[in-house]
Amino acid sequence: MDNLIFIGLPGCGKSTIGAMVAKALALPFYDADIVTERLAGETIPHMFEKGEAYFRIRETEAIRQLCQKNRCVISCGGGVVTRKENMALLKKAGTIFFLDRDVEAIIASVDTSTRPLLEEDAEKVRDLDQKRRPLYEGYADVKIPVGSAFKKTAAFIVEICNKRT
Numbered sequence: 001m002d003n004l005i006f007i008g009l010p011g012c013g014k015s016t017i018g019a020m021v022a023k024a025l026a027l028p029f030y031d032a033d034i035v036t037e038r039l040a041g042e043t044i045p046h047m048f049e050k051g052e053a054y055f056r057i058r059e060t061e062a063i064r065q066l067c068q069k070n071r072c073v074i075s076c077g078g079g080v081v082t083r084k085e086n087m088a089l090l091k092k093a094g095t096i097f098f099l100d101r102d103v104e105a106i107i108a109s110v111d112t113s114t115r116p117l118l119e120e121d122a123e124k125v126r127d128l129d130q131k132r133r134p135l136y137e138g139y140a141d142v143k144i145p146v147g148s149a150f151k152k153t154a155a156f157i158v159e160i161c162n163k164r165t
């Protein structure tokens with residue numbers, strides 16, 4: 001309960017900004033992708049070789065475990081919104097922040113080699129944006145615009161959190 005949870009497109013800054021926010025608020029930080037890799041004992045690209053469905057099952061196991069935590073910062077993988085089960089768990093576990101970064105900015109900077117769904121083609125972020133935007137918007141408690149300076153975005157989120165407590 002009472003966790004800060006980040007969702008949004010791959011490359012929008014969830015992992016980086018989540019870690020910054022956790023540090024500033026002196027809260028534990030968990031990256032769901034890293035927890036998934038640790039639980040499964042294999043990398044994300046390796047899991048995707050067995051199919052996206054296999055990765056999604058492993059991802060849900062990580063989300064289930066993370067949702068037991070209290071007062072932590074949790075950065076999810078971009079596709080967490082594709083399973084209702086994940087979002088039912090996360091909704092109960094804390095406040096959901098949708099990090100909304102311009103798709104073109106993501107395409108210009110994202111590392112495709114570690115993200116199997118982008119398979120060396122960052123343009124695929126456009127399709128993901130079309131499919132997932134309604135989900136990100138629908139599940140968000142708070143929508144945060146992300147500019148080029150992640151530090152500023154993190155500081156803005158910290159300010160919101162400090163005002164709430």
Ligand SMILES: Nc1ncnc2c1ncn2[C@@H]1O[C@H](COP(=O)(O)OP(=O)(O)O)[C@@H](O)[C@H]1O
Binds near residue numbers: 017149151
């Ligand atoms: N401090 C920063 N300021 C601006 N852009 C950054 C910074 N750190 C990383 N990036 C860019 O943001 C992209 C996404 O970061 P990441 O946190 O991994 O996103 P996500 O976890 O949402 O996929 C990276 O590809 C990188 O180009």
Ligand SMILES: O=C(O)C1=C[C@@H](OP(=O)(O)O)[C@@H](O)[C@H](O)C1
Binds near residue numbers: 115
């Ligand atoms: O958008 C997606 O479906 C995915 C996003 C990735 O996380 P990031 O959003 O941190 O890149 C990772 O979970 C996996 O490659 C699938």
Ligand SMILES: [Mg+2]
Binds near residue numbers: 014016033076
């Ligand atoms: Mg990430």
